[in-house]
Amino acid sequence: MTEKYVNVTLEQSIATVEIQHPPANALSSGCIDELRKTFRNLAGEEKAKAIILTGSGRFFVAGADIKEFVHAFDHEKKSYAMAEAGQALCDEIEAMNKPVIAAINGPALGGGLEVALSCHYRIASQTAILGLPELKLGLIPSFGGTQRLTEIIGTAKALDMILSSKQLSVEEAAELCLVQTIAEPEELYQTAHTLAASWIDGKSMTSVTRALECIIQGSQETRENGLQRERQKFSELFCTEDAKEGVQAFIDKRKPEFIHG
Known part of the structure; x- marks a missing residue:
C-alpha cells in the first residue's frame, strides 16, 4: 500500500511502514495524518502481527516540517493543533495492539526522535544520530518528547539533552537506553525483521x-x-x-x- 508520504509492505506477517517524504522525511501535517491513518488500519489488519517503522533514504525523520511553522506564528490555536496532532500520532503508536519497532536508519531529530520514542523498541543504524534540538528554534519538543524522554532516561539526563540540544551518536544513545540495539546499516532491516519475528512466531x-x-x-x-x-x-x-x-x-x-x- 503506497500513499503520498507512506509506503506499507507486508512480509511474513510483519508490516514495514516506510516514511517517504524527501529529502529528510519531515513530519508535515499531511505526513502525520497519513501515518495516523496507516497505524489505525494496521491495528485492524489481522495479517499484520508486528510493525517496523523506518524512513526512506538517508533519514529516519529529521523533525517536523519547519516550513509549516511560519503559518502558525501568532496563532496559538494553530500551533496548539500542530502539537496535538503530533502527540496523537505518538500516543496511537505507543498504544498499538501489536509490537512496533523503530528501525532508525539515519538522523532522528526533533519530532522524528519523539516518534521513535513512542515505538516499543528501537534499533538504530551506526549512521544514525538522535537529538531534540527544538530549543535552538526558540521552541520545545511538542510531540511528547519532554515526557517520554524523561520516563526513559530520567529527569536530570532529559534536562541536559533537551536544554543543550545535543545530538547523540548511537553509542551514546544506547548508553542512555534510548536505543536497545545497534546494527550495521546494511543489516538494519534484517535485524529488525528477525527481532519482530521472534516476538510473534509461535505465539497467540x-x-x-x-x-x-x-x-x-x-x-x-x-x-x-x-x-x-x-x-x-x-x-x-x-x-x-x-x-x-x-x-x-x-x-x-x-x-x-x-x-x-
Whole structure:
C-alpha cells in the first residue's frame, strides 16, 4: 500500500511502514495524518502481527516540517493543533495492539526522535544520530518528547539533552537506553525483521496484545492498578481457545496450533 508520504509492505506477517517524504522525511501535517491513518488500519489488519517503522533514504525523520511553522506564528490555536496532532500520532503508536519497532536508519531529530520514542523498541543504524534540538528554534519538543524522554532516561539526563540540544551518536544513545540495539546499516532491516519475528512466531496474538497492554499502560499508572490489570488479562486469557490449545500442546509436547497465531 503506497500513499503520498507512506509506503506499507507486508512480509511474513510483519508490516514495514516506510516514511517517504524527501529529502529528510519531515513530519508535515499531511505526513502525520497519513501515518495516523496507516497505524489505525494496521491495528485492524489481522495479517499484520508486528510493525517496523523506518524512513526512506538517508533519514529516519529529521523533525517536523519547519516550513509549516511560519503559518502558525501568532496563532496559538494553530500551533496548539500542530502539537496535538503530533502527540496523537505518538500516543496511537505507543498504544498499538501489536509490537512496533523503530528501525532508525539515519538522523532522528526533533519530532522524528519523539516518534521513535513512542515505538516499543528501537534499533538504530551506526549512521544514525538522535537529538531534540527544538530549543535552538526558540521552541520545545511538542510531540511528547519532554515526557517520554524523561520516563526513559530520567529527569536530570532529559534536562541536559533537551536544554543543550545535543545530538547523540548511537553509542551514546544506547548508553542512555534510548536505543536497545545497534546494527550495521546494511543489516538494519534484517535485524529488525528477525527481532519482530521472534516476538510473534509461535505465539497467540491474543496473549501478545494483552502483554503489550499490561506493559505499556502499567508503566503509566500505579503498581496496584497495573497488577490488577495483569490479573484481569490473565484470567481473560483462560477463557480463550488459544490458551487451552497452548497448555494442551505443552502437555502433549507438540507445537500449538493457535486460532490467532
